[in-house]
Amino acid sequence: MDARYDTASLAASDRARYWESAVGRTYFSLQLQFQDAGRFDGALHSWNLGDLSLSRLASSPLCYRRLATHLRDASDEHYLITVPRQSGIRFVQAGRETRCQPGAFLLEHGNSPYEFSYGHDNALWVLKVPGALMRGHLREPGRYCALSFDATQGPGWLFASYVDLVGRQLGRGEDTARELLARQLVALLICSVQEDARVLDPGDSAVRAAHLCRIEAYARRHLADCELGPERVAQACGISARYLHALYRDVGQTFMQWLHEQRLERAAQTLRGAARAVSVAGVAQQWGFADQSHFSRLFKRRFGCTPGQARRER
Known part of the structure; x- marks a missing residue:
């Protein structure tokens, strides 16, 4: 179901705990490290798109860590596709580190440890996709994680632009055929990443x-x-x-x-x-x-x- 979280009305001492709970409910359990917990501010709005969800997250700088201990009770597999719109992101997973700036997007595997951080105020779109659905369209989708994909031209631009369009439409309260929107978002995502030469398995020709x-x-x-x-x-x-x-x-x-x-x-x-x-x-x-x-x-x-x-x- 759709949900909205905002720290604006909370006392400074309550914001960190509230934000950790909001992020956990929207995505999955994460360890949060705040750059300045006493001055932290954040807003998060998520929309249900059937099996998928789309969210807009805006917050002060911080670091999110998905730890091995978080995975012990994880039953559902998901991937997150993050589109930064304000400042850059540093992301590390499976020994691979990338910097993703506005004008690009990246994939994260929710069932593997990772570290995700930004050192300046940021605004992000985040698409959450079930692992089974990703594997239905991409062979070994983990190969696509921790890579920064271009969103300034071609299919990548179409995908990121459509994320913006769908998010603005949902944000205005314009309800529409959400299952159709989800299918279109996934189709554009797949077109954006599957031809990238970096994802070819070096063990295969x-x-x-x-x-x-x-x-x-x-x-x-x-x-x-x-x-x-x-x-x-x-x-x-x-x-x-x-x-x-x-x-x-x-x-x-x-x-x-x-x-x-x-x-x-x-x-x-x-x-x-x-x-x-x-x-x-x-x-x-x-x-x-x-x-x-x-x-x-x-x-x-x-x-x-x-x-x-x-x-x-x-």
């Missing part, structure tokens, strides 16, 4: 990585086709089925396992985000499952509830 990218782009365009299989995808991509299977062995899963993950994620979004009740059979068919009982078994194994339960919880 660029050729193999390019083949995987082409295979998965084709499959995503045809998820609704229940006849889609490795042979057809391989033929469409100009490679042999044997080579396709070898590519997926190298990344620790089969093509059909990956395909089921994509379809199940889309089906879950449809069940939980539909404006009115939808039939389980219709959703199964919409996302390429010819057998409803097979779909229901896979869905429960993946999400811990039946499709019908997911529909009622929307």
Whole structure:
């Protein structure tokens, strides 16, 4: 649900504790180190976008740390995409350090320790995305973390500009099709980062990585086709089925396992985000499952509830 936090009306001695609670509720548990706790000021407004959330954070300088102790009770995996609009950010994760200035954005993995800080007053947009959804669009999304992506041109500019536009619209109280906005934000984010040469796994050749990218782009365009299989995808991509299977062995899963993950994620979004009740059979068919009982078994194994339960919880 939407939430707003502001320290303006609080006594100086209460602000640090209040801000730590606000940040924890909006994102996840973090250790905060204030540059000047006695003069700290902050405001945070978050909007629910279905499985995602968008927030605008403005505050005095401080440092946020995600510690190993915070991860012991963490059940849900999330990524944060931060777009600074006022001053620069220093971010460290997995041995990689980056400086992200206004005109860029960065990704953070919420289920790995990190340090995030800024030494001047700052204003940030933060998009919170479930890990399963990120993995549904990006192979090994952790590779994209702690890198500063250009937001001054091309797809990066479109993504950051659309974040601004959506945030201003929500901030004015203009309610709209939030699930649609979420899908559009994710689509622009993926376009912005997936072609960056820095994310190629040095253990894989660029050729193999390019083949995987082409295979998965084709499959995503045809998820609704229940006849889609490795042979057809391989033929469409100009490679042999044997080579396709070898590519997926190298990344620790089969093509059909990956395909089921994509379809199940889309089906879950449809069940939980539909404006009115939808039939389980219709959703199964919409996302390429010819057998409803097979779909229901896979869905429960993946999400811990039946499709019908997911529909009622929307």
